[in-house]
Amino acid sequence: MRYEMLLSEAFSEGIHVSEEYIEGNRIKGLYSDNVIWISDKLKTNTEKYCVLAEELGHYHTTEGDIIDQSPIVNRKQELRARLWAYEKAVSLSKVIQAHKLYIRNKFELADYLGVTEYFLEKAIERYKEIHGLTVNHNGYTICFEPLGVIEWFE
Structure with missing residues (x-):
C-alpha cells in the first residue's frame, strides 16, 4: 500500500517509475531525468518502497551524475537523498505515533x-x-x- 502511494506521488511529480532488470546485485534503484528504475530482483513492496523513497530523494536533492562515489561532493549528495528518504518513511513524528500505538x-x-x-x-x-x-x-x-x-x- 505504501509503495503504491509513493508511486502515485512520483507520478504526480511527473516522474516515470519502471521496474527493470539492473545489471549486478548492488544497485537496487537509479534515478535520472525524471525516470526511476527499480530492480526487478526486489521481491517485496516493502523493499521497493525503501528504494523508491531513496530515488525520490535523489529527484528532490541531487544534481548531476553521482554514480561515481569517490568525490566527496557525490557522497554528500547520496547522504542528502538518503536523509530525504528517511525523513519521508521514518519521520520523527511517525516514531512518536508508533509509541502511542x-x-x-x-x-x-x-x-x-x-x-x-x-x-x-x-x-x-x-x-x-x-x-x-x-x-x-x-x-x-x-x-x-x-x-x-x-x-x-x-
Missing part, C-alpha cells in the same frame, strides 16, 4: 512504517549522527540508543 520493538516499528529492518536501522544511525543519542520533538524525547520515546508530563 504501543509498538515496542524495532521489528514492529519497521512493520508499522512499512520499511525493512535494515532501512529502519540505517535511518536510526543517520538520526544519531545528526541529533546525538536523543532529540526533542513535539513535546516528546526520542532516544535512539536504546530506541524509545519519552513522554513528559506538564
Whole structure:
C-alpha cells in the first residue's frame, strides 16, 4: 500500500517509475531525468518502497551524475537523498505515533512504517549522527540508543 502511494506521488511529480532488470546485485534503484528504475530482483513492496523513497530523494536533492562515489561532493549528495528518504518513511513524528500505538520493538516499528529492518536501522544511525543519542520533538524525547520515546508530563 505504501509503495503504491509513493508511486502515485512520483507520478504526480511527473516522474516515470519502471521496474527493470539492473545489471549486478548492488544497485537496487537509479534515478535520472525524471525516470526511476527499480530492480526487478526486489521481491517485496516493502523493499521497493525503501528504494523508491531513496530515488525520490535523489529527484528532490541531487544534481548531476553521482554514480561515481569517490568525490566527496557525490557522497554528500547520496547522504542528502538518503536523509530525504528517511525523513519521508521514518519521520520523527511517525516514531512518536508508533509509541502511542504501543509498538515496542524495532521489528514492529519497521512493520508499522512499512520499511525493512535494515532501512529502519540505517535511518536510526543517520538520526544519531545528526541529533546525538536523543532529540526533542513535539513535546516528546526520542532516544535512539536504546530506541524509545519519552513522554513528559506538564
